[in-house]
Amino acid sequence: MLREKLKNYKIILASGSPRRQQFFKDLDLDFEIRLKEVEEIYPPNLTEEDITDYLAVLKSDAFEGELNDHEILVTSDTIVWHENKALGKPKDYDDAFKMLQSLSDKTHWVITSVCFKTKHKTEVISEVTKVTMYALSDAEIEYYLNKYKPYDKAGSYGIQEWIGYIGVAKIEGSYPNVMGMPVDKVYQYLKQL
Numbered sequence: 001m002l003r004e005k006l007k008n009y010k011i012i013l014a015s016g017s018p019r020r021q022q023f024f025k026d027l028d029l030d031f032e033i034r035l036k037e038v039e040e041i042y043p044p045n046l047t048e049e050d051i052t053d054y055l056a057v058l059k060s061d062a063f064e065g066e067l068n069d070h071e072i073l074v075t076s077d078t079i080v081w082h083e084n085k086a087l088g089k090p091k092d093y094d095d096a097f098k099m100l101q102s103l104s105d106k107t108h109w110v111i112t113s114v115c116f117k118t119k120h121k122t123e124v125i126s127e128v129t130k131v132t133m134y135a136l137s138d139a140e141i142e143y144y145l146n147k148y149k150p151y152d153k154a155g156s157y158g159i160q161e162w163i164g165y166i167g168v169a170k171i172e173g174s175y176p177n178v179m180g181m182p183v184d185k186v187y188q189y190l191k192q193l
Contacts, residue, residue: 002190003028009193010071014059017152019160019180020076027187031074036062040077040088049126051086052077052113056124060117072193073117078180080155082108087155096145096156100163103155105135107170110155110178114186125189127182129173131159136167154180 011031013024024031042054059075067073080087090096113126144163150156157163159178176183
């Protein structure tokens with residue numbers, strides 16, 4: 001569907017995330033992966049989607065002046081927002097363990113922003129999904145961390161993994177958003193081009 005519509009565009013996905021790359025494959029898009037190291041630091045006064053909006057644009061700014069006509073750069077950022085703070089990727093096992101303990105038996109938000117940058121404009125969309133977790137035992141958290149090692153995931157978990165099967169009580173909003181990209185919104189945006 002989109003492949004034909006976007007045949008005059010070159011889509012560039014600036015993400016090393018295997019999940020985001022798979023989403024683009026599943027949308028049947030022709031795309032290229034281009035990566036740049038970006039220090040993901042944001043002003044401390046930002047909260048919720050202001051953080052992910054800022055970081056998605058920051059990642060796209062690394063390509064300023066490099067895009068040609070008919071190229072669309074896609075960058076994104078995901079955080080877990082819980083108890084008025086952002087949970088990014090864990091630093092290590094202990095950090096991941098504490099994060100999962102804090103999410104246990106509570107509701108948190110997964111927030112993703114996606115930035116679309118062309119030579120002439122930059123636009124950002126964002127999505128918020130509410131996720132409620134069951135109470136997780138220390139043994140369940142240890143098992144998950146040892147077996148799945150989710151150190152590349154915001155909030156220290158992947159909903160598509162074991163912990164999502166046994167630990168998620170309820171989800172309100174976009175499921176793929178919790179995996180790192182609101183695919184439906186990305187599709188709708190690209191469809192409008």
